Amino acid sequence: AQSVTQLDSHVSVSEGTPVLLRCNYSSSYSPSLFWYVQHPNKGLQLLLKYTSAATLVKGINGFEAEFKKSETSFHLTKPSAHMSDAAEYFCVVTSYNTDKLIFGTGTRLQVFP
Amino acid sequence: GAGVSQSPRYKVTKRGQDVALRCDPISGHVSLYWYRQALGQGPEFLTYFNYEAQQDKSGLPNDRFSAERPEGSISTLTIQRTEQRDSAMYRCASSLAPGINEQFFGPGTRLTVL
Numbered sequence A: 001a002q003s004v005t006q007l008d009s010h011v012s013v014s015e016g017t018p019v020l021l022r023c024n025y026s027s028s029y030s031p032s033l034f035w036y037v038q039h040p041n042k043g044l045q046l047l048l049k050y051t052s053a054a055t056l057v058k059g060i061n062g063f064e065a066e067f068k069k070s071e072t073s074f075h076l077t078k079p080s081a082h083m084s085d086a087a088e089y090f091c092v093v094t095s096y097n098t099d100k101l102i103f104g105t106g107t108r109l110q111v112f113p
Numbered sequence B: 001g002a003g004v005s006q007s008p009r010y011k012v013t014k015r016g017q018d019v020a021l022r023c024d025p026i027s028g029h030v031s032l033y034w035y036r037q038a039l040g041q042g043p044e045f046l047t048y049f050n051y052e053a054q055q056d057k058s059g060l061p062n063d064r065f066s067a068e069r070p071e072g073s074i075s076t077l078t079i080q081r082t083e084q085r086d087s088a089m090y091r092c093a094s095s096l097a098p099g100i101n102e103q104f105f106g107p108g109t110r111l112t113v114l
Helices: none
Strands: A003-006 A010-014 A019-021 A023-026 A033-038 A044-050 A056-058 A064-068 A073-078 A087-094 A101-103 A107-112 B005-007 B010-013 B019-024 B031-037 B044-050 B053-056 B065-068 B075-079 B088-095 B109-113
Touching: A003 A087, A003 A101, A010 A019, A019 A107, A023 A033, A023 A087, A033 A064, A033 A073, A044 A056, A044 A064, A044 A073, A073 A087, A101 B031, A101 B044, B005 B088, B010 B019, B019 B088, B019 B109, B031 B075, B044 B065, B044 B075, B075 B088
Parallel strands: A010 A107, B010 B109
Antiparallel strands: A003 A023, A019 A073, A023 A073, A033 A044, A033 A087, A056 A064, A064 A073, A087 A101, A087 A107, B005 B019, B019 B075, B031 B044, B031 B088, B044 B053, B065 B075, B088 B109
């Protein structure tokens, strides 16, 4: 079965410093992987997606993620955090042969001034 | 509308009552999905439709939960005889077509069962 593990439930960074949110996946086939962001009292928004094209994926708001098959990882990074990046981030994998999404438990990002 | 809409945004009900949650997908989107998100957790899949056909209902927790999409557009998720453990955020998403992985999410309905 497909699954994702988000290794940190909380990450705190200072504004202007790099962001790293870690995600490992488990899949018996070549998966599609996503990162979604959830701001307080708002819906989930797609940040970026990997669908077996380029392994380095660029998303919105300066975020990017690299698919590493050898490490079964799909970590999310951003060179310089902004206060507006404070939110909950979910790593997501597709389920085999269906369109349903399987979410990780989320990482809450705090950004301090 | 421009995005996925859900109503009501908040619903408080008493244990034992039935509730109906509505989802209006992005116009023209074929696929519609329901997820449930408990506090502090990621969303969990409940069921999904392509057009009016329910494709997968393996995530519905028990037979008190049902969903329909009779005309291939608006969908209703119904919970009968609600229990306190049903309290959660219920999220709806739509995508343009089957196999198109990008799902667009609505704001959710926060259900509280007293």
